[in-house]
Amino acid sequence: MNGKILVVDDEAIQRDIVRDILEDQGCEVAAVGSGPEALEYINSSPVDVILTDLRMPGMDGVELLEKIKQHEPETVVVVITAYGSVESAVDAMKKGAYHYLSKPLGKDELTLVVQRALQSKQQSDEIRSLRRELQERYEFHNIIGRSQNMQQVFKMIEKIAPSESTVIIYGESGTGKELVARALHSHSKRKDQKFLAVNCAAIPDTLLETEMFGYEKGAFTGAYAQKKGLFEEADKGTLFLDEIGDLDVTLQAKLLRVLQEGEFQRVGGSKTIKVNVRLLAATNKNLEEEVKEGQFRQDLYYRLNVVPIFLPPLRTRKEDIPDLIEHFLQKYQQKHGKAVKRVAPAVMKRFLDYRWEGNVRELESVIERSVILADHDIIDLDTLPQKLQEPLAPSTPTSPLDFTIPDEGISLEHLERSLIESALNKANWSIKKASELLGISYKTLQYRIQKYHLKD
Structure with a gap:
C-alpha cells in the first residue's frame, strides 16, 4: 500500500500498534495524540487517510472530523471506536467519515479498510484531476465551450491575442462578445494595462462623443472642468467598443482618425492628443450590409475588419449547455447561499430543446432565477419561467424547400x-x-x- 496515513489516538500504545502494522504494509505513517495536534499536522503536511479514535479528551473524533471536512473535504477519515455500540461511529459516517473500525483492532480488518480508503482517495484525486483537465480544455478565460465551434473561437483568440491588430467580434446579443474581448486583452502584451469598455448603443450620440474623446472646460453648458475620454484613459491598454454598428456616422469619422493616426482632439479643444490604444469592437449586425446601405463607413469597416471572430449562437452549440449549467450553478450557489447542485432530467431536456434567443445570457438568467426559487438541491420544472414549463413545440423542418409555417412561427x-x-x-x-x-x-x-x- 502506498500512501500517507495519520493516526490520531490519545493512547500511545494503540498509536504504536497501528503505526507498526501499517508501516509493515508499506505506508508512510505519522502519529499524534490529540485532535489539535492532528489539525496542526495536516495544515503543514497533507495526508491521504486519517485514522482517529472517537473518544479522546478535549477535542473528540467527531469534532476533529467536522473540522477536517470544513477545511480539507477530500481527506479520507476512518474512525475507531472502543465501545460496543456503533451509534457514534454511524453518526460520524453521516458527517463524512469513510468507514469505522471497532477496538480491539484486527490486523487484517485494519489493513483491508485502510487499503480501500487509499483506493478511494486515489480515485477521487483522479476524478478531480480529470475535472481540472476538462475545465482547462473547455473553459477559456470564463468562456465555456467544448463544441467544435467554440474550440475554433478559442484557437482564434490564442493566435491573435498577442498581436496588436484590431479585432471585430460578430455575434448575437448574449453570446459573450465582451468575454472574448477581455480574453484577447488578458492574453495580450497589454494585459497589465487598462481594459475599458463602452456600449455604443446604450449612450446617446451627444454623450458618447464626450465619453470617448473627453472635453475641455467650457466646451458646453455644464462642462465646469476638463475631462479625459476613454481613449486617453485606455492609453497603452485596450478599448472595447461594443455594438459599434450603432455608432453615429459623425463619430465613425472621428474613430477612423484615431485608428489611422493615433490622435484626436477633445470636444471643445484644439490640442491634438496622441494615444496608443488597441481597439476591439463587437456588433450583432452585418457591417458589410450596413456599408452597402450607407449606414457604416466603408473605410472604417476595412480598418475594423482586420481579424473577425464569429461567435456562434447557443442554439447551434447545444452540447455546451450542460457545462454552462454546471458553471452557473456553482456561481449562484455561492452568491445566494443555496446548495442547488443539479437540474432534473426533464429540465435538461427543456434546456436542450429550447432555442435560447437570448443566448448564454438568457440561460444564465434562468439558472439564477431557478437557484433562488428551488426548495431542494435540484432544479425542477416549477422553478422555470412559464415559457419553459410548457412542452416545447417541435423544431422547424430542416428542408427550406418543403414546409408549412407552424402556428408558433419560424426563425x-x-x-x-x-x-x-x-x-x-x-x-x-x-x-x-x-x-x-x-x-x-x-x-x-x-x-x-x-x-x-x-x-x-
Missing part, C-alpha cells in the same frame, strides 16, 4: 441557414455557384458561411 435565421446549406450542397460547395443560386454576392455568402460556421 428566419434558421431558414436562411437551411437555404445556404441547400445551395452549397447543390453547388458542390462552390461558393461562386451557390451565391448565384441564392442571388447574393460572393462576399455576402462568405460572411454567412462564417456566421453559421458551415463546413463542407
Whole structure:
C-alpha cells in the first residue's frame, strides 16, 4: 500500500500498534495524540487517510472530523471506536467519515479498510484531476465551450491575442462578445494595462462623443472642468467598443482618425492628443450590409475588419449547455447561499430543446432565477419561467424547400441557414455557384458561411 496515513489516538500504545502494522504494509505513517495536534499536522503536511479514535479528551473524533471536512473535504477519515455500540461511529459516517473500525483492532480488518480508503482517495484525486483537465480544455478565460465551434473561437483568440491588430467580434446579443474581448486583452502584451469598455448603443450620440474623446472646460453648458475620454484613459491598454454598428456616422469619422493616426482632439479643444490604444469592437449586425446601405463607413469597416471572430449562437452549440449549467450553478450557489447542485432530467431536456434567443445570457438568467426559487438541491420544472414549463413545440423542418409555417412561427435565421446549406450542397460547395443560386454576392455568402460556421 502506498500512501500517507495519520493516526490520531490519545493512547500511545494503540498509536504504536497501528503505526507498526501499517508501516509493515508499506505506508508512510505519522502519529499524534490529540485532535489539535492532528489539525496542526495536516495544515503543514497533507495526508491521504486519517485514522482517529472517537473518544479522546478535549477535542473528540467527531469534532476533529467536522473540522477536517470544513477545511480539507477530500481527506479520507476512518474512525475507531472502543465501545460496543456503533451509534457514534454511524453518526460520524453521516458527517463524512469513510468507514469505522471497532477496538480491539484486527490486523487484517485494519489493513483491508485502510487499503480501500487509499483506493478511494486515489480515485477521487483522479476524478478531480480529470475535472481540472476538462475545465482547462473547455473553459477559456470564463468562456465555456467544448463544441467544435467554440474550440475554433478559442484557437482564434490564442493566435491573435498577442498581436496588436484590431479585432471585430460578430455575434448575437448574449453570446459573450465582451468575454472574448477581455480574453484577447488578458492574453495580450497589454494585459497589465487598462481594459475599458463602452456600449455604443446604450449612450446617446451627444454623450458618447464626450465619453470617448473627453472635453475641455467650457466646451458646453455644464462642462465646469476638463475631462479625459476613454481613449486617453485606455492609453497603452485596450478599448472595447461594443455594438459599434450603432455608432453615429459623425463619430465613425472621428474613430477612423484615431485608428489611422493615433490622435484626436477633445470636444471643445484644439490640442491634438496622441494615444496608443488597441481597439476591439463587437456588433450583432452585418457591417458589410450596413456599408452597402450607407449606414457604416466603408473605410472604417476595412480598418475594423482586420481579424473577425464569429461567435456562434447557443442554439447551434447545444452540447455546451450542460457545462454552462454546471458553471452557473456553482456561481449562484455561492452568491445566494443555496446548495442547488443539479437540474432534473426533464429540465435538461427543456434546456436542450429550447432555442435560447437570448443566448448564454438568457440561460444564465434562468439558472439564477431557478437557484433562488428551488426548495431542494435540484432544479425542477416549477422553478422555470412559464415559457419553459410548457412542452416545447417541435423544431422547424430542416428542408427550406418543403414546409408549412407552424402556428408558433419560424426563425428566419434558421431558414436562411437551411437555404445556404441547400445551395452549397447543390453547388458542390462552390461558393461562386451557390451565391448565384441564392442571388447574393460572393462576399455576402462568405460572411454567412462564417456566421453559421458551415463546413463542407
